[in-house]
Structure formats: C-alpha cells, structure tokens
Amino acid sequence: MLNSLNRRNIGIFAHIDAGKTTTTEQMLFKGGQIRSLGSVDTGTAQTDWLEVEKECGISVLAATTELIWRDTFINIVDTPGHVDFLSEVERSLRVMDGAILIISAVEGVQPxxxxxxxxxxxxxxxxxxxxxxxxxxxxxxxRVIENIHAELSKSAIPIQNIQGIEDSFEGVSFWDGQEQVLEQPLIDQIIEVVSEHDDFILNQYLEGQLISEQLKEKLSLLSKGAEVFPILFGASNKGIGIQELMDAMIDYLPHPEGSQDAPLSGVVFKIDRDNKLGRLAYVRLYHGRIQNRDSIYNVTQGVEEKVSQIRKIQGHKSEDLGELHAGDIAALSGLSHVKVGDILGSDEGVPVHPHMAVPLLTVKVEWEQEEEYPAVVKALQELSDEDPLLDLQWHQEDRELHIKVMGKIQLEILASIIKSRFQLNVEFGQPSVIYKETPKQIGEGLIRYTMPKPCWAVLRFKIEPGERGSGVTYHSIVRKEDLLERYQNEVSRRIPEALEQGLYGWNVVDLKITLIEGEHHVVHTHPLDFAVATPMGIMNGLDQTGTKLLEPMLNFRISVPEQFAGKILHDLSQMRATFDSPNQQEDRMVVEGIIPLSTSMEYSIELASLTKGKGTITTYFQGYEECPEGVLATRERRGINPLDQSKYILSVRKALS
Structure with a gap:
C-alpha cells in the first residue's frame, strides 16, 4: 500500500505565458510519463487536450496528471494563466498540498x-x-528577485547559483546539502532568512559549527511549513532546471496528511464528461478510502450515490484504479448529482474555498433555431455544474438564457466548447457590466399582508448599510411566541431572493437586515404567506433607505514607450482612473492604479492600436466602489416589482393556486 510520504499534490500556477504548460510537459518527459515532448504552440501538449486549447494555444481547464520521481507519486494540476479562467485556478488551489508559482525572468511579477x-x-x-x-x-x-521581495515576500530566497544569462544561460547548480556548491553570499542570504525563524541556526553559524546538511534540513522544514519560499531558476522550453525543480518538489514541499482509517472526507474540485463513463467527478480525498461500487454520501446535495469506477486520467488516457486512498486525487464515475465544490462524507480536513474569481459581466445567450432551445438549456446547465460561477439565469417566461463571465476570451472559449461537445452554434449578446446596489441610509420596511383572505403575515425589517464587501447579514429579534419558528425560517430563506433585484434591478449587497416585528394569525395564515410577504417588506425598506450603485473596479498596470505617455495619461483621466505618478523604466513609462471596468472594457484593443502592439495593459479585480454622481445604470426587472403590492400579490397567488 502506498505510503503518504511517497506522494505529493502540487499545483502549477502563473500569469499567462510564464510557461506553466511547458514546464509540466518537461516534468512528464523527465519522469518518463511521455516519450516525446509536446508543445503549446503546436497544440500537442499533454495537459492541453481540448480542441479549443490546441487551437488557441492557451490552457482553459485545469488538467490533472501524474508522474513518478524519486520513488514518489506526484499529482500535478496544470492551471490556466488567463484571468478569464481564474475560477479554474480557484478550485485547484483548494486541493493542493504544495504549489509551484512560475514567474517569467523577463516580465517579472504581474497582476x-x-x-x-x-x-x-x-x-x-x-x-x-x-x-x-x-x-x-x-x-x-x-531584478525579478527584488520584485518578488517587494511585491510578494521577503522570505523568498534563491537556493541555486545561475550559470550565465540570456543567450549564455547554461543552467543552475543545485544544492543537495551534502557539499558547498553555492556561492558564499547566497549561503549567507539563506542563513539570514532561516535564522529569522531559528536562533539555533544563527548561533551555530556564528560559532563556525553550522554544516550545510543541517542548514538544508531546516530550510526544508520551513518551506514545508510555508514560512520560507525557495526560489529556483530555469528555461523550461530547453529543459534546463527542470530536474532540479522536480528534486525540490520532493525536498521542499510536503506530503499529504490524512488517515485511511478515518471516516470518509473529500471534495469535488472539477467535473468533466467521458463518452463512455459519463460524468466524472475529480475528487481530492483527505481521509478514508473509496472502492469501486462503494456508496458514498454527498453532504452538500444530501444524496447517497454509488461509485462505479475510480480512474486516473492522463489527457485522453485513463486507467481504473479500483481504490482511492486518503491523500490522493482521482476521477469518480457514477455520481450523477454531484457538482463542483460538493463535500463527500464529511468536511473534516477540507480547506475553505478561496474566493478569487468574481464574474463582472453578464451576457444573453442566442441560438440559431427555435427548436434548439431545450438543447441549449441542457448544455448550459451542464456547463454551470462544471463552473458554478457561470450562474445560469433561465427566464422561462421570456425563453431567455443569461450567464455571467469573467471576460470576452471566456465567451469565445464557451462558444467553441458548446460547438464541439454539444454540436450547437450559439452566440452571445453584448456583455454588460454587473453593477450592485447598497442602501444609502438606515430605514425600515413594513408589510401587512392581510388581504385578500385567507392570508396573514406582518413583518417589519430594519435595514442598515454595511461595510463594503461585508455581504448580507440577517437575524431576528422577534420572539417565537409572536412569530412561530417555522415562519421565521421561511423569512430567512426568502431574504436572498428578495435582494436579487433592487431599485435599479441589481443585486443588493453590503447591508444588515434585522427582523424587528412579526405576526401571524392562527386561522388565516397560509404556510407560504411569509414567502409572499418577505420580498414586499424588503423592497418597502429599500424604497425608504434608497440605494446607491456600486461598480466593479480593476487594478491596472500599463507599460508603453515613453512617447505615448501624454496620450495614455489623458485617456486614463477620461476613463475615471485613479493612479500613482508614472515610473520611468529605461525608455518606457509604467503607470499603475484603479480603473472602472465600465470605461475600460475595450481599452486593451485601443492601446494595442495606438502603440502598434508595443503597449501592454494587465488588470485584475480590485472590488466594488460607489459610482460617482451622474453615473446611472439600470437593469430591466424580471417579474412584477414587489413595490407594486396589489399586482405582485395577484401575480404570486396565481402561481400558488
């Protein structure tokens, strides 16, 4: 049976074009997993196996693969680098015990x-x-090391000597801890960083008793504890530095924890499809074990399902494992209800879900033939199971489908996937920025839903603005004697639905709602009266507080030849950007700041045209901020507005009848 000490779960992460897939390909080659090297540019990379990935030369989905190095089984997840596919990165982070962050020696640390x-x-x-x-x-x-210390961490430390640079780059000297192969200034740097965490190392060094093997052992422990971060070097396209990187994965990254004898605990981090096996759920198991034909309980969905097969996937190839042990990753077939993020067994040992990706655009889906409508709905429902952030909005009464996306590249990829997998041609309407609303001030919302009989639900809410990014908090101070617990639970369940559309049609966020009064009637109250009353009470409160618009803001970094500096700074001012004083780097100007998404969506195209491709802009989501006076964006409301109470009640009661 495989010992967990002989396993690693490692994610490969980077900004786009830093060389993740090429590095993974070289590892598979060095580890004997593949016989010949593939290429991102030619579409032959092992982990870029989707047709759209081969055509575009970018990674779209996180790809899992396995290799053996120094008698250690290594699960590697190669993640996308483009910001439009940040959700794939987010899901992969959750199941990793260690990571390799790749940075280009030319571009350095990027957003x-x-x-x-x-x-x-x-x-x-x-x-x-x-x-x-x-x-x-x-x-x-x-320069990149200085960049790392300034932007990432001062506890990042090189552990290799570099032999040459650019055309003369020949390789690196890898420190095995057995002999002095590193230059003394580099040894001094390692000692300085390590001794910040261990006085014994510093004392040994000052007394002249520190041995190289002792230093490496302590560095390894600190690295596995995420206290220091070894820096390595290479040129992956030439295979230089790869073997040393693979050795470092064994020496400086931890093995998975977890017991095979403990109760089952795992998480689904990826959903895929197979022509023969159907839906495949990629699972990281933290505790316990799973065998073919086992029934396992899905905590999130509240269902029990039987596993038909457990498979290791390598691109187009796969093999049946028969059993999955704690600490390992594999794809399970037979789980028809499972979705990304579902917890299997229990949540014991499962890390929290990191929230990095925020869809900022909404688009309408369009299709060619009217009779394709059911097939398009089914296709998008499948894709939403695989990527919950698509958040499919199915407006059945209008026969409309809307999804949320990160950017326009994602739309191109989605259209290609829908075409190749479902044989459907879809197009997307013009993307719209997703705004949000938040209360302007403290206020109250009151609803007395007592007509037409039979009905009786009285609610009074206190609504208060919250801190930016705080989301929605709700609690009740109403006694259960005044409003039965089952009715209070119904109110709580309906709050998120009531906040989906505010005064301007956008989701309402960053507020505190308190139920301060509630009343039911022993005869006239219908079980669903509070489901009807809650949206009316909340909208009445928002009408009293008023709401203000919030817009998504991006951090940006623009680098252009200095002759374009004046024009760029003018454009930024026109787009309502706020930015620091520009930096001069040789013959280029670099400017960083914050800019509204709504004004800058097309600016990368304008910048490329203006600078003839010599200017670059990189952006990532910063957060939501208040729109300035005069900026107004509304969204068409779906359904009857609860503020029009008579019409709303008639509409809902018709649905309830």
Missing part, C-alpha cells in the same frame, strides 16, 4: 501573479517560486 500569491498565502500552501525563461533576451533574474 495575476499577485492574485495567486495572496490566495496561496491565505490558505498557507507551501510554495516554490520558479523563475523561468532565463534564456530569453531581457531576462533579469536579479
């Missing part, structure tokens, strides 16, 4: 790098930093 880094730190995932592309013109690893 997506920072987003991933902060998520890794939030989850305390031990991380190796791999500076790639040292053979490229413009590579400057020492």
């Amino acid at each position: 997506q790098t920072e987003v991933i880094w902060h998520a890794l730190r939030k989850l305390s995932i031990p991380t190796l930093i791999y500076i790639n592309k040292l053979d490229r013109i413009g590579a400057d690893p020492y």
Whole structure:
C-alpha cells in the first residue's frame, strides 16, 4: 500500500505565458510519463487536450496528471494563466498540498501573479517560486528577485547559483546539502532568512559549527511549513532546471496528511464528461478510502450515490484504479448529482474555498433555431455544474438564457466548447457590466399582508448599510411566541431572493437586515404567506433607505514607450482612473492604479492600436466602489416589482393556486 510520504499534490500556477504548460510537459518527459515532448504552440501538449486549447494555444481547464520521481507519486494540476479562467485556478488551489508559482525572468511579477500569491498565502500552501525563461533576451533574474521581495515576500530566497544569462544561460547548480556548491553570499542570504525563524541556526553559524546538511534540513522544514519560499531558476522550453525543480518538489514541499482509517472526507474540485463513463467527478480525498461500487454520501446535495469506477486520467488516457486512498486525487464515475465544490462524507480536513474569481459581466445567450432551445438549456446547465460561477439565469417566461463571465476570451472559449461537445452554434449578446446596489441610509420596511383572505403575515425589517464587501447579514429579534419558528425560517430563506433585484434591478449587497416585528394569525395564515410577504417588506425598506450603485473596479498596470505617455495619461483621466505618478523604466513609462471596468472594457484593443502592439495593459479585480454622481445604470426587472403590492400579490397567488 502506498505510503503518504511517497506522494505529493502540487499545483502549477502563473500569469499567462510564464510557461506553466511547458514546464509540466518537461516534468512528464523527465519522469518518463511521455516519450516525446509536446508543445503549446503546436497544440500537442499533454495537459492541453481540448480542441479549443490546441487551437488557441492557451490552457482553459485545469488538467490533472501524474508522474513518478524519486520513488514518489506526484499529482500535478496544470492551471490556466488567463484571468478569464481564474475560477479554474480557484478550485485547484483548494486541493493542493504544495504549489509551484512560475514567474517569467523577463516580465517579472504581474497582476495575476499577485492574485495567486495572496490566495496561496491565505490558505498557507507551501510554495516554490520558479523563475523561468532565463534564456530569453531581457531576462533579469536579479531584478525579478527584488520584485518578488517587494511585491510578494521577503522570505523568498534563491537556493541555486545561475550559470550565465540570456543567450549564455547554461543552467543552475543545485544544492543537495551534502557539499558547498553555492556561492558564499547566497549561503549567507539563506542563513539570514532561516535564522529569522531559528536562533539555533544563527548561533551555530556564528560559532563556525553550522554544516550545510543541517542548514538544508531546516530550510526544508520551513518551506514545508510555508514560512520560507525557495526560489529556483530555469528555461523550461530547453529543459534546463527542470530536474532540479522536480528534486525540490520532493525536498521542499510536503506530503499529504490524512488517515485511511478515518471516516470518509473529500471534495469535488472539477467535473468533466467521458463518452463512455459519463460524468466524472475529480475528487481530492483527505481521509478514508473509496472502492469501486462503494456508496458514498454527498453532504452538500444530501444524496447517497454509488461509485462505479475510480480512474486516473492522463489527457485522453485513463486507467481504473479500483481504490482511492486518503491523500490522493482521482476521477469518480457514477455520481450523477454531484457538482463542483460538493463535500463527500464529511468536511473534516477540507480547506475553505478561496474566493478569487468574481464574474463582472453578464451576457444573453442566442441560438440559431427555435427548436434548439431545450438543447441549449441542457448544455448550459451542464456547463454551470462544471463552473458554478457561470450562474445560469433561465427566464422561462421570456425563453431567455443569461450567464455571467469573467471576460470576452471566456465567451469565445464557451462558444467553441458548446460547438464541439454539444454540436450547437450559439452566440452571445453584448456583455454588460454587473453593477450592485447598497442602501444609502438606515430605514425600515413594513408589510401587512392581510388581504385578500385567507392570508396573514406582518413583518417589519430594519435595514442598515454595511461595510463594503461585508455581504448580507440577517437575524431576528422577534420572539417565537409572536412569530412561530417555522415562519421565521421561511423569512430567512426568502431574504436572498428578495435582494436579487433592487431599485435599479441589481443585486443588493453590503447591508444588515434585522427582523424587528412579526405576526401571524392562527386561522388565516397560509404556510407560504411569509414567502409572499418577505420580498414586499424588503423592497418597502429599500424604497425608504434608497440605494446607491456600486461598480466593479480593476487594478491596472500599463507599460508603453515613453512617447505615448501624454496620450495614455489623458485617456486614463477620461476613463475615471485613479493612479500613482508614472515610473520611468529605461525608455518606457509604467503607470499603475484603479480603473472602472465600465470605461475600460475595450481599452486593451485601443492601446494595442495606438502603440502598434508595443503597449501592454494587465488588470485584475480590485472590488466594488460607489459610482460617482451622474453615473446611472439600470437593469430591466424580471417579474412584477414587489413595490407594486396589489399586482405582485395577484401575480404570486396565481402561481400558488
């Protein structure tokens, strides 16, 4: 039976084009998993097996693969680098015991790098930093290290000597801890970082008694504890530094914890489809074991289902394992109800779900033939199971479908996937920015739903603005003697639905709702009266408080030749951006700041045209902020507005009859 000490679960993360897939391909080759190297550019990479990935040359889905190195089984998850597919990265982070963060030696730390880094730190995932592309013109690893210390962590420390740079880059010297192969200044840096966590190491060094093996052992422990972060170097496209990186994965990243004898505990982090096996649920098991034909309980869905097969997937290839042990990752077939994020068995040992990806655009789905409507609905429901952030909105009365996305690249990929998998041609309407609403001030909402009989539900809510990003909090101070518990539970269940459409038609967020008065009638109250009354009471309260619009804001970084500086700064002012003083880097201007999504959606195209491709802009989500006076965005309301109480009651009661 495999010992958990001989296993690693490692995610490969990076900003787009830093070399994740190429690095993974080289690892598979070095580990003997593949006989010849594939290429991202030619569409032959092992982990880019979807047709759309081969065509576009980018990773769209997180791909799992396994290799053996130094008698250790290593599950590797190669994640997408484009910001539009951040949800795939988010789901992969949850199931990793260790990570490799790849940074280009030319571009250095980029916005997506920072987003991933902060998520890794939030989850305390031990991380190796791999500076790639040292053979490229413009590579400057020492500048990148300074960049890492300034933007990521001062506890990141190089553990290799670099032999040459750019055209003369030959490789790295790997420190095995047995002999002094590192230059003394680098040893001094390692001692300095390690001694911040261990006085014994510093004392041994000062007394001249510190041995190299002792230092490496302590560095390994600190790295596995996510307290320090070793930096390695290479040129993945040439296979330079790959073997040393794989050794570091064994030496500096931890093995999975968990007991096979404990009760079952696992999480579904990816859903896929197989022509023969149907729905496949990729599961990271934290405790217990699963065998073919086992029945397992899905805590999230509240159902029990039988596993038909347990398979290891390698691109288009797979094999039946028969059994899945604690600490391992595999795909389960037979679970027809399962969705991404579902907990199996219990949540014991399952990490929290990191929330990085926020869809900022909504689009209407359009199709060619009217009779294709049911098939399009089914296809999008399947895709929403695989990516819950699509948040499919199915308006049956209008026969309309709307989804939420991260950006326009994601729409192109979705259209391609729907075409290849479901043989359906779909198009998307013009993307609209997703705004939100929040109360302007404190107020109360009152509803006395007592006519037409039989009905009786009286509710009074206190509504207060919350801090930005606080979401929605709800509680009741009404005594159960005045309003039965089952009715109070119905009110609580209906609050999210009541907040889906505010005064301007957008979701209402960042508020505190308190039920301060409630009343039922022993004869006239219908079980669903409070389901009807809650939206009317909440909307009455929002009408009293008023709401203000919130818009999504992006952090941005623009780099352009200095002759375009004046024009760019003018454009940024026109787009309502706020930014720091520009930095001069050789013959280029770099400016960073915050900009509204609504004004900058097309700016990457304008920038490329203006600078003839020499200007770049990178962005990532910063948060929602209040719209300035004069900016108004409304969304058409679906259904009857609860503020029109008579019409709303008639509409709902017709549905209840």
